[in-house]
Amino acid sequence: MIEQIQDIELTTLNRLALLDNAAFGIGGLNAWHLAPLIRHGRVFVFWQDSEIAGSVQYMLDWDHPDTAYMVGITVDQRRRGQGIASKLLRESFHSLRQQNLRLIELTVAPDNVVALRLYETKLGFSRTGYRENEYGAGEHRLVLTLNLSRH
Numbered sequence: 001m002i003e004q005i006q007d008i009e010l011t012t013l014n015r016l017a018l019l020d021n022a023a024f025g026i027g028g029l030n031a032w033h034l035a036p037l038i039r040h041g042r043v044f045v046f047w048q049d050s051e052i053a054g055s056v057q058y059m060l061d062w063d064h065p066d067t068a069y070m071v072g073i074t075v076d077q078r079r080r081g082q083g084i085a086s087k088l089l090r091e092s093f094h095s096l097r098q099q100n101l102r103l104i105e106l107t108v109a110p111d112n113v114v115a116l117r118l119y120e121t122k123l124g125f126s127r128t129g130y131r132e133n134e135y136g137a138g139e140h141r142l143v144l145t146l147n148l149s150r151h
């Protein structure tokens, strides 16, 4: 089941921070990032067996109000390869589209082949940019964009 998180609740915040920390280490979201994203952005989670199996977060692009920037997506390591990310993204896109969002933009490491297959091959994102040292020295990122009206 996919749900948009709307309340700040300690267990949920901790679970989401743990998920991100396991996947990204220092680059992961913590409670201080997650709380404003829940209140002012959009955070969707995938529930499996009463546990949060995955999460995706979005913020509005100030300069392009028809664009949602996807801050990140993480699926619990033990639950990967079951289609959870695909379902989470498709359902969240549907919800964003209903809220008049037109484009999704995200950044991804050029060597993250699993994520690139998911975004490009499975969901139809296109490469629209490349940002050197985006998150620090050597942390280059590809920029990917998806037009929701074609999804």
Ligand SMILES: CC(C)(COP(=O)(O)OP(=O)(O)OC[C@H]1O[C@@H](n2cnc3c(N)ncnc32)[C@H](O)[C@@H]1OP(=O)(O)O)[C@@H](O)C(=O)NCCC(=O)NCCS
Binding pocket: 023, 072, 073, 074, 075, 076, 079, 080, 081, 082, 083, 084, 085, 086, 087, 107, 108, 109, 112, 113, 114, 115, 117, 118, 121, 122
């Ligand atoms: C990227 C991630 C979210 C994918 O989650 P997932 O639930 O395992 O993905 P899905 O099961 O929905 O798979 C979707 C597609 O991803 C690709 N994929 C998934 N696992 C893969 C693997 N081990 N090898 C290659 N491609 C893979 C495939 O294209 C797959 O579609 P297919 O099964 O029809 O071929 C997950 O691996 C993750 O949390 N990684 C760490 C965090 C991360 O890198 N996030 C993205 C940062 S931009």
